[in-house]
Amino acid sequence: MRERIVIANWKMNGSREANALWVSNFLAEPVRLSCRTVVCAPFIYLPELTEACRNTAIEIGAEDVNENASGAFTGEVSAAMLADFGIRFAIVGHSERRRLYGETDNRVAMKAVTLVKNGIRPVICVGETLEERERGETPAVILRQLNAVLAVLKPESIGAIAYEPVWAIGTGKSADPATAQTVHAGIRARLVQAAPEAGKLTPILYGGSVTPENAASLFAEADIDGALVGGASLNAQSFYSIGEAL
Numbered sequence: 746m747r748e749r750i751v752i753a754n755w756k757m758n759g760s761r762e763a764n765a766l767w768v769s770n771f772l773a774e775p776v777r778l779s780c781r782t783v784v785c786a787p788f789i790y791l792p793e794l795t796e797a798c799r800n801t802a803i804e805i806g807a808e809d810v811n812e813n814a815s816g817a818f819t820g821e822v823s824a825a826m827l828a829d830f831g832i833r834f835a836i837v838g839h840s841e842r843r844r845l846y847g848e849t850d851n852r853v854a855m856k857a858v859t860l861v862k863n864g865i866r867p868v869i870c871v872g873e874t875l876e877e878r879e880r881g882e883t884p885a886v887i888l889r890q891l892n893a894v895l896a897v898l899k900p901e902s903i904g905a906i907a908y909e910p911v912w913a914i915g916t917g918k919s920a921d922p923a924t925a926q927t928v929h930a931g932i933r934a935r936l937v938q939a940a941p942e943a944g945k946l947t948p949i950l951y952g953g954s955v956t957p958e959n960a961a962s963l964f965a966e967a968d969i970d971g972a973l974v975g976g977a978s979l980n981a982q983s984f985y986s987i988g989e990a991l
């Protein structure tokens with residue numbers, strides 16, 4: 746059985762007060778979710794959130810990491826620092842970081858490697874832009890992004906792959922389940938090619954305008970093992986409902 750996971754990506758949102766309320770609202774839900782539940786938050790909130798969620802069903806993750814071990818990288822946070830605070834998940838290669846901060850496939854792969862070295866599960870985002878989709882380049886783009894990671898990591902070291910079509914992020918226009926499944930099946934095939942047994946077990950999450958309304962139809966697809974959720978994760982009840990649909 747493959748692990749099923751929902752991951753919240755709060756991005757640059759939150760406050761100490763709002764975060765505490767989110768945690769108490771989520772934990773007020775009477776039934777514990779059957780899937781794994783991870784909240785990725787801005788670095789500065791990670792220690793406080795880790796304390797607030799100790800011995801609960803919520804695990805805390807980072808939204809990024811620097812690929813270097815230590816040194817003159819002003820403003821950056823290393824994987825060892827995250828591990829020092831008990832962080833066990835981190836997102837890398839989010840399209841906002843690729844687009845706004847020029848992160849290359851190679852840099853994303855190096856970030857994943859430093860996480861693995863420090864015992865942290867990388868959640869690796871891949872996804873095509875609208876222009877790339879319209880040019881029929883989706884499979885090639887996903888393969889290129891995935892190959893950069895598989896050149897340096899085995900599938901068993903990958904915490905999860907998140908397929909996030911750039912055109913679906915924050916737009917309210919989710920990929921329809923069949924479209925997402927086609928890409929997920931391609932990712933699965935490449936993982937299995939790299940490692941016939943372990944490749945079957947890597948969770949592949951979908952991200953891009955997932956809501957409580959569309960989650961169940963996405964999760965019904967064979968290779969969609971969960972979701973990376975942006976906007977809808979800012980509301981604890983909405984995020985819980987997405988987890989319930991899994």
Ligand code: PEP
Nearest residue numbers: 914915952953954975976
């Ligand atoms: C994201 O940014 O990872 C994301 C999936 O955002 P949203 O759910 O808001 O589309």
